[in-house]
Amino acid sequence: MIPPIASRFVAGTSASGALDHVSECNETDMGGILNLLGEHYHDPEPAAEDAEEYCHLVSQLATRDLNGCVSVKPSQIGINVGSDVFTKNFEQIVEIAAAEDVFVWCDMEDHTTTDTTLDAVEATARDHPNGVGVAIQANLTRTHDDLSRLADIPAAVRLVKGAYDEPSSVAHDSKAAIDEAYQTHLEFLFREFDQGVAVGSHDPAMLETAVDLHKEYGTPFEIQMLMGVREDAQRELAAKGYEVNQYIPYGDKWMQYFYRRVRERKENALFALRAVVGV
């Protein structure tokens, strides 16, 4: 059971509760991106169990006729066990999802996993064109090369700023440099990815850039934001006719995710404190 304080960011512990949350998002013209919380498994069993749960989820999304998809973390389906384990689990999820016409995103973790993740996404996208997408991080200095590679593959890109503390040998280290890189990469995406761009950011400046680029290039785009973060803005953007998809984490491993959200922003910490002291 998740305490009410955490339920702003996490849609319960069960798949059925998370699917209900997707249904609620659909009522306000937003899609849902389901993420089962879990990461850094070093044994094949939990990786296989989570892969199974994603297969169940994509079937349920189809059965309930929901506007939703899933987003999978490489380290929860076996990247730390072996690249073959990860690739096999990812392919299994995508195969079942493709049969149900459900899209599969692959989250991106720290830079040591980028090559293996992109290899798996590329192989799977070639078998299931337009059925998969991958998060790409603007904070990494390699990102332009990765986007150029992906431009030739039938896979979608979600551009994010990057959530991992990376060494300065591989990453931009100031917020200004990351923001600038994000906008440069967005321009490339709108220019080169006719099939569409996913803007994974809460930052009004990045969203404004995306709107301007859409006007310039006509490329369709969707906005992806996390459950519990700028939800008023999410609903307003959806009401204005933008495609908005909410990233919805759920599952019994909610504690670590919740504290990450609280730590990353003063307002979230205040929200948590108010909920605890009841003011």
Ligand code: FAD
């Ligand atoms: P920030 O740079 O954090 O903030 C910029 C501005 O946005 C702020 O000044 C403020 O105006 C506004 N803002 C931001 N947060 C809030 C808030 N809580 N309330 C009000 N205003 C706010 N990272 C990965 O490394 N790999 C992934 O696979 C990945 N997937 C993601 C999927 C989605 C859908 C999203 C939204 C993010 C994902 N991330 C991922 C995280 C991402 O890399 C960033 O760490 C995170 O989104 C914070 O960056 P930002 O662009 O939202 O804006």
